[in-house]
Amino acid sequence: MDVKFPTLLCLTLLFSTILNPALSELCNPEDKKVLLQIKKAFNDPYVLTSWKPETDCCDWYCVTCDSTTNRINSLTIFAGQVSGQIPTQVGDLPYLETLEFHKQPNLTGPIQPSIAKLKLLKELRLSWTNISGSVPDFLSQLKNLTFLDLSFSNLTGSIPSSLSQLPNLNALRLDRNKLTGHIPKSFGEFHGSVPDLYLSHNQLSGTIPTSLAKLNFSTIDFSRNKLEGNASMIFGFNKTTQIVDLSRNLLEFNLSNVEFSKSLTSLDLNHNKITGGIPVGLTQLDLQFLNVSYNRLCGQIPVGGKLQSFDSSTYFHNRCLCGAPLPSCK
Numbered sequence: 001m002d003v004k005f006p007t008l009l010c011l012t013l014l015f016s017t018i019l020n021p022a023l024s025e026l027c028n029p030e031d032k033k034v035l036l037q038i039k040k041a042f043n044d045p046y047v048l049t050s051w052k053p054e055t056d057c058c059d060w061y062c063v064t065c066d067s068t069t070n071r072i073n074s075l076t077i078f079a080g081q082v083s084g085q086i087p088t089q090v091g092d093l094p095y096l097e098t099l100e101f102h103k104q105p106n107l108t109g110p111i112q113p114s115i116a117k118l119k120l121l122k123e124l125r126l127s128w129t130n131i132s133g134s135v136p137d138f139l140s141q142l143k144n145l146t147f148l149d150l151s152f153s154n155l156t157g158s159i160p161s162s163l164s165q166l167p168n169l170n171a172l173r174l175d176r177n178k179l180t181g182h183i184p185k186s187f188g189e190f191h192g193s194v195p196d197l198y199l200s201h202n203q204l205s206g207t208i209p210t211s212l213a214k215l216n217f218s219t220i221d222f223s224r225n226k227l228e229g230n231a232s233m234i235f236g237f238n239k240t241t242q243i244v245d246l247s248r249n250l251l252e253f254n255l256s257n258v259e260f261s262k263s264l265t266s267l268d269l270n271h272n273k274i275t276g277g278i279p280v281g282l283t284q285l286d287l288q289f290l291n292v293s294y295n296r297l298c299g300q301i302p303v304g305g306k307l308q309s310f311d312s313s314t315y316f317h318n319r320c321l322c323g324a325p326l327p328s329c330k
Contacts, residue, residue, distance in 0.1 A: 026065060027057035031072040034092045035063065038075075041087035047080025071095035073120075078102035085109030086131070091117040097144075100125040107131055111150075116141050125149040127173070132156065135174065140165045149173040151198065159184055159199070167192030175200040175221065182206040183222070188214050200224050200245065208233065219243040223268065226250060232258045237281075239263075247271055247291065255297065260285060270294050278321070283307055290314050297321050300329050 035057055039048045050061040057072070058065035064074040072093050083106040090099060091114025099118065101107055102125055110133035111126065121142050132154040139148065140162035148166070151173040158181030159174060172195045179202040187197065188211025196219035204225040213233035219242060220234055227249040234244060237259040245268040256276035260267070266289040267282075274295040282290075283304035290310050297318040301307055312325045322329035 025056045025058075026070040028071050031093060031095075032057040034089050035060070035072065035075075037089045037092075038087045041089065042082045042084060045080065045082045047077060047082065066095060069095065074098040076100035076102075077104065081106055083107070086112045086115075086126075088112050088114045091115055093118070094120070096121055098123045098125075101127075101129060103128040105130055109133070111136050111139075113138060115139075118142065120144055122168075123147045126153065128152040130154055134158075135160055135163075135179070137162050139163065142166070144168060146170045150177070152176045155179060158182070159204075161186040163187075164190045166190075166195075169193060169195040171196045171198070173198040174202070177202055179204060183209055183212075183227075185209040185211050188212045190215060194218070197221065216240055221245040222249065223247040224249075228252065235260050235264075237261060242266070244268070255279065255292075265289070267291075275319075278302055278307070280304075293317050295319075301326065 035051060036053060039051045042048065057063065058070060062075060062077050063072050065071065066073045073095050075093065075096060076098060078100060082104055085108055090112065096118050097120050099121060107129040109131060111131060116138040122144050124145060127149045130153065134157035135150060135155055137160045143166065145166050146168050147170060155177040156179065159179060161184035163172065164184065164186035170193055175198040181204065183199065183204060188209055194215045194217055197217060198221045200221045200223040202225055204227060207229035208227055208231050210233050216239045218240065223245045228251065230253040231246050231251050232253055235241065235258050239261040240263045241261045242263050243266040247268045248271040250273060252273040254276035255274050256279060258279055260281055262285060264285050265287060267287065268291045270291040271294040274297060277297060277299035278292065278301055280302045283302050285305060287306040291314050293313060293315060294317045298320040300323040301315060301321060308324050310325065315321050315326050
């Protein structure tokens, strides 16, 4: 009888599992309840067809579970369509590390305040949507964020200076919105890592804060705004800046004495009011891309490095630039 008991127990458990799949389910019941509420808030979209109450939510499409705790740690909807506002219930998934709604043109309304509850969140991506309203100040409470992408949406208002309080941010994408006002001075005082800054295709105005001189940005893209004045503080011989795009602004400074980091591979200054000449220092760089067209530059293009490998479109429509690849100086 003793020998048969373990076998009998195993068979009982096996049949119980078959009859009641919930016993074998890894998914946390609270997480499952919240996910079903999110599905309902989106009016049961086709992309969430696999979200069925009788199945294990760790196997559902668009979500992942932590391998140790089995709590939902990722919600990423980047294919198929959802409609309406971001459900407030997303804030009720306390172990979420990644939240992504990408290429969702029918996603509307503001960025939900409940997102501020997601204290473990590392990646927040709400891009290529029609969300509107402001970039909320409460995002600065998400201290674990390494990646914040709110690009290609309809966000308005100014950029909150509090975003500089995010200590682990590696990249900040606010490009292609309708943001106005100045670039915050605090962006020269990021606490911790220095993020790549993408602020292009907005309606930002005023001058670039001189405080940015203090930090070593790897990538800066401020193109297609209404920025004025000096931008030379972004550059520096001792920095490790790689990519700078300041094109299509109203910037006005003398390029002649600007020192560039040896790591610079891409520089776009086209369509500004930049004066002076092209610094000889650019011949020392391994430039993959250069555009200084449509400015007020003058003098001979220095010979050497990559400067003659670009065609005339890199240099044309300046006041009096000359030398290869443009016509020779008189």
